[in-house]
Each structure stands twice: as C-alpha cells, then as structure tokens.
Amino acid sequence: MHVIGAGGHSKVIVDILLESHIQINGVWDENPDLKVFMGYPVRGNFDAFKKVKTDKVIIAIGSNLIRKRISGEIPENTAVAIHPKSAISKYSSIGIGTVIMPNATINAGSIIGVYVIVNTNSSVDHDCNLGDFVHISPQAALGGNVTVGEGTHIGIGASVIQGIKIGKWATIGAGSVVIRDVPDYAVVVGNPGRIIKYNKLT
Numbered sequence: 001m002h003v004i005g006a007g008g009h010s011k012v013i014v015d016i017l018l019e020s021h022i023q024i025n026g027v028w029d030e031n032p033d034l035k036v037f038m039g040y041p042v043r044g045n046f047d048a049f050k051k052v053k054t055d056k057v058i059i060a061i062g063s064n065l066i067r068k069r070i071s072g073e074i075p076e077n078t079a080v081a082i083h084p085k086s087a088i089s090k091y092s093s094i095g096i097g098t099v100i101m102p103n104a105t106i107n108a109g110s111i112i113g114v115y116v117i118v119n120t121n122s123s124v125d126h127d128c129n130l131g132d133f134v135h136i137s138p139q140a141a142l143g144g145n146v147t148v149g150e151g152t153h154i155g156i157g158a159s160v161i162q163g164i165k166i167g168k169w170a171t172i173g174a175g176s177v178v179i180r181d182v183p184d185y186a187v188v189v190g191n192p193g194r195i196i197k198y199n200k201l202t
C-alpha cells in the first residue's frame, strides 16, 4: 500500500495498515526534506507518486478539501483502511478511500461515502448517511438517521441528536451539541449549537 501524506493523521493510518497486516510500499509527501516516516521511505512528492500508477493507495490527509482534490488525481477503486478494533455493522456500507480508526462504531443501515474519516472512538449510529470527504472527529457521536453533507467536519466530542440533517462543507465545533438542522457551509458551536459564521472554501 502507498500512503499519501506524512503528518499526524498519516501516523494513525500507518498503524491501521500494520494492524491489518498490509504491507507499506512507500510514503509520499510534499516536504522534500522528509526522507523517512515511521521507518518507511518517503519516496517523493505527489507528482512523483502519480507515475507509479497503482490503486493500492490511501490518502492520509486530514483536510477534507485537500483529500477531495487529490482523490480526483488518483486511480479509482482505491483501498480503505479499517482498524480491526472498530465495530462496523455488516448492514452498513463504506466507500472507497475511507478510513475507520480504532474503536469507532458504525451501526446498521448507515451509508458512509468515499474518502471519509471516521475517527477514534466516534460513533455513527443506525441509518446515518455520511457524504463524501466527511470527517467525524474522535469521540463525536451521531444519533440515528443523521445526514452529513459532503466535506463537513464534525469536531471532536460533538454530539448530533437523531434525525438531524447537516449540509455540505459545514463545521461543527468541538464539543458542540447539534439539535437543529445545519445549512451548507455553516460553522456551528456550543450547546445548543448555534451558527457563528459560514465557511468559505478556498
């Protein structure tokens, strides 16, 4: 497996691959000074990776927007990285490029898009629908039937009550409690969650 990105998020993904007995063939990063990452050679930047032409690749980059941009430039049908100590219902589905961290739970009926991050100890309950490039941060909890639009970031420890619809490219602040639907691009913080501004995608 090739790993794109050599930051903190990538460290967790390398661990998942090793726990899953998946061989790492190389790490690729834009920092030309970084030669070795977690004992693996940093073989070059993203342009150099594109010449390898393989679909055995994980985009290990935490930014939802950058993950989206890179995903458009790599082969389709890339891998997923799922920690063996996550709990994923066989009645759920997980898109390509998605990573599931230790102790994350995905319950029955949930549909997880492509290149999603379901981070450590987070909980996605029954019948949720996570759009592509979403990030559910550590310890965040979604009740049943929650919809999260493309590119939205649910912050660390946030809670979303059942049935809520969150739009695309929104941000839910750390520890927030979402009890009302959230429009596209909104930044919501607090308990109860309130909109403080709107994201501008750059």
Ligand SMILES: CC(=O)SCCNC(=O)CCNC(=O)[C@H](O)C(C)(C)COP(=O)(O)OP(=O)(O)OC[C@H]1O[C@@H](n2cnc3c(N)ncnc32)[C@H](O)[C@@H]1OP(=O)(O)O
Residues within 6 Å of the ligand: 119, 137, 138, 154, 155, 156, 157, 171, 172, 173, 174, 175, 176, 187, 188, 189, 190, 196
């Ligand atoms: C493994 C990992 O590390 S995964 C990464 C997990 N990371 C996260 O979950 C981070 C989530 N990000 C946040 O919570 C951020 O605070 C954001 C995105 C909501 C806001 O960040 P910024 O745009 O920089 O806003 P800023 O810090 O200027 O705060 C604006 C106001 O909102 C308040 N605020 C910001 N975040 C929160 C929050 N989580 N809860 C309550 N209030 C908040 C601030 O106190 C400030 O209030 P004031 O204007 O009265 O002083």
